[in-house]
Structure formats: C-alpha cells, structure tokens
Amino acid sequence: MQAWCFICFNGSVMPDTPHIHRSAAAASNPLAQEPLPKIGLSPEDLAQMYRTMVLSRTLDERIYQLNRGGKAAIFGSAQGHEAAQIGCIRGTDPSRDHYLIYYRQLTAMLALGTTPLELLLGFLAREGEPLSMARQFPLHGAHPRVDLFSFSNVVATQVPQAVGVALADRMRQEDRVTIVFFGDGAASQGDTHEGMNFAAIHKLPVVFFCENNRFAISVPLRKQMAVENISSRAAGYGFPGVTVDGTDMIAVYEAVSAAVARARAGQGPTLIEAMVYRLLPHTTDDDHTRYLTKEEIDLMHREGDPIPKAAKLLRDRGLLSAAEEQTVKAEAQRTVNEATEKAEAAPYPPVEEMYRHVYSNSSGPSGKGSQ
Amino acid sequence: MPTMTVIEAVRDAMRGEMRRDPRIFIMGEDVGARGGVFLASEGFLQEFGESRVIDTPLAESSIVGIALGAAVNGMRPIAEIQFADFVWPAINQLVGEAARVRYGTGGRKTAPIVVRIPYGGGVRGGLYHSQSPEVIFAHTPGLRVVAPATPYDAKGMLISALRGDDPVVFFEHKRTYRLVRGEVPADAYMEPCDKAEVKRPGTDLSIFAYGLMLHYALEAARLVHEQDGISAEVVDLRSLRPLDTETILDSVRRTSKALVVQEDTPAVSVGSEVAAVIAEHVFFDLDAPVMRVAPPEIPPMPFSPLQEAAFMPSPEKIAAAIRELAAI
Ligand SMILES: Cc1ncc(C[n+]2csc(CCOP(=O)(O)OP(=O)(O)O)c2C)c(N)n1
Ligand SMILES: [Mg+2]
Numbered sequence: 001m002q003a004w005c006f007i008c009f010n011g012s013v014m015p016d017t018p019h020i021h022r023s024a025a026a027a028s029n030p031l032a033q034e035p036l037p038k039i040g041l042s043p044e045d046l047a048q049m050y051r052t053m054v055l056s057r058t059l060d061e062r063i064y065q066l067n068r069g070g071k072a073a074i075f076g077s078a079q080g081h082e083a084a085q086i087g088c089i090r091g092t093d094p095s096r097d098h099y100l101i102y103y104r105q106l107t108a109m110l111a112l113g114t115t116p117l118e119l120l121l122g123f124l125a126r127e128g129e130p131l132s133m134a135r136q137f138p139l140h141g142a143h144p145r146v147d148l149f150s151f152s153n154v155v156a157t158q159v160p161q162a163v164g165v166a167l168a169d170r171m172r173q174e175d176r177v178t179i180v181f182f183g184d185g186a187a188s189q190g191d192t193h194e195g196m197n198f199a200a201i202h203k204l205p206v207v208f209f210c211e212n213n214r215f216a217i218s219v220p221l222r223k224q225m226a227v228e229n230i231s232s233r234a235a236g237y238g239f240p241g242v243t244v245d246g247t248d249m250i251a252v253y254e255a256v257s258a259a260v261a262r263a264r265a266g267q268g269p270t271l272i273e274a275m276v277y278r279l280l281p282h283t284t285d286d287d288h289t290r291y292l293t294k295e296e297i298d299l300m301h302r303e304g305d306p307i308p309k310a311a312k313l314l315r316d317r318g319l320l321s322a323a324e325e326q327t328v329k330a331e332a333q334r335t336v337n338e339a340t341e342k343a344e345a346a347p348y349p350p351v352e353e354m355y356r357h358v359y360s361n362s363s364g365p366s367g368k369g370s371q
Numbered sequence: 372m373p374t375m376t377v378i379e380a381v382r383d384a385m386r387g388e389m390r391r392d393p394r395i396f397i398m399g400e401d402v403g404a405r406g407g408v409f410l411a412s413e414g415f416l417q418e419f420g421e422s423r424v425i426d427t428p429l430a431e432s433s434i435v436g437i438a439l440g441a442a443v444n445g446m447r448p449i450a451e452i453q454f455a456d457f458v459w460p461a462i463n464q465l466v467g468e469a470a471r472v473r474y475g476t477g478g479r480k481t482a483p484i485v486v487r488i489p490y491g492g493g494v495r496g497g498l499y500h501s502q503s504p505e506v507i508f509a510h511t512p513g514l515r516v517v518a519p520a521t522p523y524d525a526k527g528m529l530i531s532a533l534r535g536d537d538p539v540v541f542f543e544h545k546r547t548y549r550l551v552r553g554e555v556p557a558d559a560y561m562e563p564c565d566k567a568e569v570k571r572p573g574t575d576l577s578i579f580a581y582g583l584m585l586h587y588a589l590e591a592a593r594l595v596h597e598q599d600g601i602s603a604e605v606v607d608l609r610s611l612r613p614l615d616t617e618t619i620l621d622s623v624r625r626t627s628k629a630l631v632v633q634e635d636t637p638a639v640s641v642g643s644e645v646a647a648v649i650a651e652h653v654f655f656d657l658d659a660p661v662m663r664v665a666p667p668e669i670p671p672m673p674f675s676p677l678q679e680a681a682f683m684p685s686p687e688k689i690a691a692a693i694r695e696l697a698a699i
Contacts, residue, residue, distance in 0.1 A: 194436070
C-alpha cells in the first residue's frame with residue numbers, strides 16, 4: 001500500500017522502505033562545504049546569524065508561554081522557519097531594500113533590528129508598540145527604522161503591493177530591491193499571480209520569497225496544488241524559480257543573494273521557494289494533532305529543526321564550542337527575560353489614541369469633514 | 372473661460388497635474404495607445420511616455436494593489452478602473468488595504484492613490500456596464516469618496532484628490548462625460564473633496580443628489596418652478612465620504628423638507644445615510660417626512676429600454692416627487 005508523505009507532498013511512500021524526503025535531497029547543497037569567503041559570509045556573519053536564530057527561538061517560546069498564560073493574544077510561530085528567514089535577510093541590504101512580510105516573520109524582524117521589547121509590546125498590545133500603535137495583530141504595521149511593512153491579515157495582498165513598491169523604485173531609477181514574503185497557502189491567491197505577472201512584464205526588482213511549510217493551516221500541499229513545486233510556476237511568468245532547503249541558512253542566503261544580484265542588475269524578479277517545516281501548529285489557536293500523526297510530528301522535529309542544523313554547521317567549521325553554545329542560549333534567555341519584564345510593565349494605549357490616523361490633516365481632500 | 376465636457380475636464384486635470392508633478396502616473400486597462408475606453412488619457416502616451424502611462428494586464432486587484440505599493444513608496448498613482456462594474460475584484464485592495472494603511476501603521480505609511488471609476492446607468496449598459504457601487508466605498512473609514520457632476524467640479528476635485536494625502540475613490544458618471552458641458556478655468560484650481568455645494572438655491576424644499584442625478588434634479592427643479600411656482604433648493608453632495616453634514620443640515624433647517632434622489636438602489640445606500648443624518652439632527656425642523664426617489668430593489672439595471680427607463684429616476688419622476696412633497 002502506498003501512502004502520501006506529508007513532507008514530500010506527492011512522494012509515494014512505502015511504509016516499510018527507507019524514504020528520502022524531498023527536502024533532504026535539496027539539502028545536499030554543495031556550497032555548504034565551500035570555504036566561507038567563497039560564499040560571501042565571514043565567521044562572524046555565521047555566528048551572528050546563529051545568535052539571531054537562537055534569540056528568535058527563545059522569544060518564540062516566551063510568546064507561547066505568555067499566550068498560554070492568557071497574556072499574549074494569537075501568535076503564528078516562526079519555529080522551523082528561522083534559517084529561511086535569517087538566510088533571506090542576510091542576502092539583502094536593509095539600508096535600502098524594502099520588505100513586505102506577513103505574520104510569521106519573527107526571525108526576519110529580529111534580523112532587521114526590531115528588538116525583543118518592541119516585538120513583545122506588540123504581542124501584549126502595549127503602548128509604545130512601534131509598528132501599528134498596537135492597533136494590529138503582532139508583526140503588522142510598519143517598522144520604525146527599516147522599510148518593512150505588513151498592512152494586512154488578508155493572505156497575499158502584499159504581493160501586488162510589493163510589485164508596486166518596486167515599480168516606484170524603477171520609475172525613479174533607485175537601486176533598491178523589494179523582498180516579499182508569503183506562504184504556500186498565499187501562492188494559491190489570485191493576487192500572487194497578478195503580482196508576479198506584472199513584475200515579469202516590467203522586469204521589476206522583486207524577490208518573491210515563499211516559505212513553503214507544506215501547510216495552509218491544516219491543508220497539505222497536495223490539496224493546494226497539482227504540481228510538485230511552487231517554484232515551477234515562475235517559468236509560466238518568464239523568470240527563474242528555485243526551490244531551496246529552507247532549513248539551511250547558507251543555501252537560502254545563496255539563493256537570495258543571487259536573486260538580489262539579478263534584480264539589481266535589471267534582470268527582473270526571481271521566485272524562491274524555501275522548503276521549511278512549521279514545527280508548531282499554525283497559531284497558538286490551532287492544534288496540529290488534528291491533522292498530523294505523532295510520528296509525523298516527531299519526524300518533522302528530527303528532520304526539520306534548523307537550529308541544531310545551524311549549530312552543527314558552526315561546530316563543523318570550528319566556530320562554536322559547546323560552551324559557546326550555552327552562552328548564546330543564556331544570553332538570549334536573559335535578553336528575552338528583560339524584555340518581558342519591561343513589556344509587561346507597559347500600559348495599554350489610551351482609548352483616545354484609537355481615533356488618530358484615519359485621514360491626513362494636510363491640505364487638499366482633508367480637513368474637518370473627516371468622519 | 373473655456374467650456375469643456377466632464378471627460379475633457381478630467382483629462383485636463385490629469386494632464387496638468389502630470390506636467391506639474393513627476394510622481395503622478397496613470398495605470399489601467401487600455402489607458403495607453405487607446406487613451407482609455409472613454410479617452411480620459413487621450414494623447415498621454417505620446418506626451419508622458421510608457422513609464423508614466425501604463426497599460427496593465429486585465430487584472431483589477433493588482434491595478435489597485437500595485438498602485439497602492441507605488442503610493443506607499445512615494446509615488447502618486449492614478450489607477451483607472453475601466454468600468455465600475457469591474458471594480459469588484461479590486462475591493463479587497465481598496466476597502467481591505469488602502470483604507471487602512473495610515474491607520475494600521477500608526478501614520479507611518481500613507482497610500483495617496485486616486486482610483487478613477489466611470490460608473491452609472493442610463494447608457495443601455497445592462498447589468499454589467501451600469502452599476503453604481505459607491506456606497507461600498509462610502510461605508511469605509513479611511514477612504515475619501517467623491518462623485519463630481521460638473522466639468523468644473525470634476526477638474527477642481529481631481530486636482531485636490533491628486534494633491535491630497537489620502538486614498539480617493541473618484542466616481543465619474545459615464546452619462547455626464549459628454550452630455551454635460553460647462554465653464555472650466557484653464558489654470559489649475561482646487562475644489563474641496565469634502566464639501567457639498569448648493570447648486571440651486573430655493574426655499575420650499577431641499578433636494579440632495581450627486582452625479583447624473585444632480586442634473587436631473589436641477590432639471591426637475593426648473594420644471595416645477597416654471598409650472599408650479601415651487602422653489603426647490605438643489606444640493607450637490609459631491610463628497611459621499613465624508614458627507615458634508617453641515618451643508619445638508621443647514622439646507623434642511625431653511626427649507627424644512629428633504630428629498631433624496633439617487634440612481635443606486637435605496638436600501639442601505641448613500642441616501643439612507645443622508646436621511647438618517649437629517650432624522651438625527653434636524654427632526655424637529657422637518658415639516659414632512661424625508662422622501663426618496665430611487666430605483667426599485669432589483670439588480671441594476673435591465674438592458675431592455677423600457678425597463679431601463681422605468682428603473683432610472685428621471686427629471687419627470689423627480690418633479691412628481693417634488694410636487695408631492697411641496698403639497699404636504
Ligand atoms: C484571504 C485569506 N483567507 C483566509 C485567511 C485565514 N488564514 C490565515 S493564515 C492561513 C493559512 C496561510 O497559509 P500559508 O500562506 O501557507 O502561510 P503559513 O501560515 O503556513 O506560514 C489562512 C487560511 C486569511 N488570513 N486570508
Ligand atoms: Mg504554509
């Protein structure tokens with residue numbers, strides 16, 4: 001009897017035969033063995049990436065605790081997505097590039113300099129939350145320092161918006177790249193198609209970065225599409241599409257760097273599909289045991305956790321001792337503890353604040369008629 | 372002063388503003404070589420080139436979504452929706468997204484797009500070239516929604532919309548495009564996007580209308596004045612969000628009677644809001660119930676000519692309602 005492998009989407013699996021998962025096949029990234037200068041990352045870069053991943057995981061776990069304690073509202077965990085996000089951000093230039101994210105980019109936010117305190121103020125909806133003044137779900141709004149934003153909870157609306165951002169850069173001949181994050185679920189939306197098509201026609205500097213965690217809440221890939229890879233759709237628009245192992249930060253970094261270089265050279269968009277595992281349920285409100293077996297969940301944690309994988313990569317290169325590993329963890333814990341204390345002490349924004357920012361106060365179509 | 376039709380005024384406003392402000396560009400279906408199906412951007416491709424006059428694929432959600440992204444990144448896009456009947460695929464990017472950009476980012480980002488939408492019936496357009504979907508947008512905090520009726524207002528309000536910092540949904544009645552002609556200054560000027568205007572002063576009752584209905588209401592007011600000596604005031608709402616309640620209430624306080632005329636079906640419509648505002652604030656000034664002239668509750672609007680005519684309000688129907696209201 002053959003069964004679906006939930007990891008591979010359409011790999012038919014014989015229950016008792018050894019089975020190589022698609023991500024494992026993709027993982028044989030030759031670059032992982034290359035000397036660092038050739039990759040374009042220094043030992044300090046790698047260490048930094050690793051530290052951010054650990055910080056993200058620590059913060060992620062804390063938010064879960066706060067949610068379970070009734071303090072933090074809903075959260076879509078980034079556990080399992082850390083390497084994809086850190087690798088992606090590393091391949092870009094935060095001093096000039098644009099980032100349109102969705103709700104799962106906790107690691108990307110940290111990589112772009114958002115502090116754990118700022119993020120926790122968001123999760124607890126406290127005053128001082130910098131992205132949306134605590135009007136929105138966590139991670140929505142606009143970053144105070146980097147051009148990163150997420151207006152909406154409506155899946156895939158950011159895709160055509162990102163294309164418009166890139167169009168504006170093109171019109172002003174500014175050398176910036178727009179990176180738009182979306183999930184496998186978002187790949188099914190018409191907005192994703194419309195945005196990609198337009199970006200292709202105008203060869204716009206966009207990187208379409210799909211974090212394919214194999215599920216849209218509970219709906220597996222095989223019920224979302226009849227092809228194996230989302231990246232294969234790029235051919236239909238006329239630009240390159242690649243699938244990378246999203247648990248391998250170097251592989252993702254390489255793919256994104258190449259896509260960014262292509263975009264900067266005026267060669268147009270690239271679609272990158274980073275295969276990752278969503279180690280936890282869709283959000284704090286979901287229960288993935290309703291649609292995954294215990295074996296599948298265990299397997300996913302064994303195969304798909306990018307953090308031990310990154311630690312091994314650093315150890316293999318002599319960049320991380322056992323003692324250092326502990327220090328990194330302890331440091332992250334301390335940072336998150338401090339941020340939690342401060343965030344919990346912050347007040348809620350006052351009610352009067354909710355009336356601001358509906359309309360401009362500038363001249364033109366504005367003024368006291370505003371409702 | 373030159374005279375222009377509504378479509379010429381729209382074109383004149385866009386051309387002048389595009390010459391003035393390099394951030395302004397137009398995108399939509401057939402806006403390039405064709406000049407738009409109504410010729411709003413006729414000659415623009417030659418003057419401004421392909422980078423500022425963008426023929427898009429046939430995909431409304433991305434027309435608005437891309438315009439929105441460009442606006443957030445410093446541009447001033449004009450997105451043209453070919454017909455109002457085809458704005459539905461873009462509702463999400465307008466109502467769900469554009470309206471909330473400023474609010475949802477605590478004012479860090481703004482989305483100054485102008486979405487121009489030819490709308491309205493009485494053009495033998497049937498179910499899919501006659502719709503008036505303005506109420507959907509007028510219901511949405513964060514959007515500005517206007518429906519100018521005259522060439523003068525079309526030009527001045529479009530210039531204001533393009534110089535403002537909010538998303539504006541700009542409704543242009545298709546029937547007025549070539550039907551209505553009027554004086555329009557050659558230079559740029561700004562008409563406010565949030566003010567109604569008394570287009571004909573009167574003392575016996577107030578009529579509230581916008582778009583094509585404004586012209587029908589003016590015609591009806593002229594008729595009843597000549598034939599019955601009734602003095603009807605006609606207020607052009609112009610802005611549907613925000614509603615200029617001050618001007619509306621002021622008019623009703625003076626005339627004590629209100630007639631709302633609209634081409635959209637009446638239930639839960641712009642006219643409902645006008646009636647509600649009147650009931651809320653000047654109930655004791657009223658000498659008669661608020662009356663409405665509006666189509667029946669069927670999907671707008673039948674293609675066949677007798678049915679279309681029966682669906683649409685007309686100067687005669689409005690005149691009949693005026694006489695009835697005046698007699699109370
Ligand atoms: C248009 C829309 N439909 C449905 C939802 C509810 N919803 C939120 S997230 C989600 C699944 C998204 O999956 P994917 O794009 O793969 O992202 P992931 O959560 O897996 O990272 C759904 C159905 C939504 N937010 N927006
Ligand atoms: Mg997913």
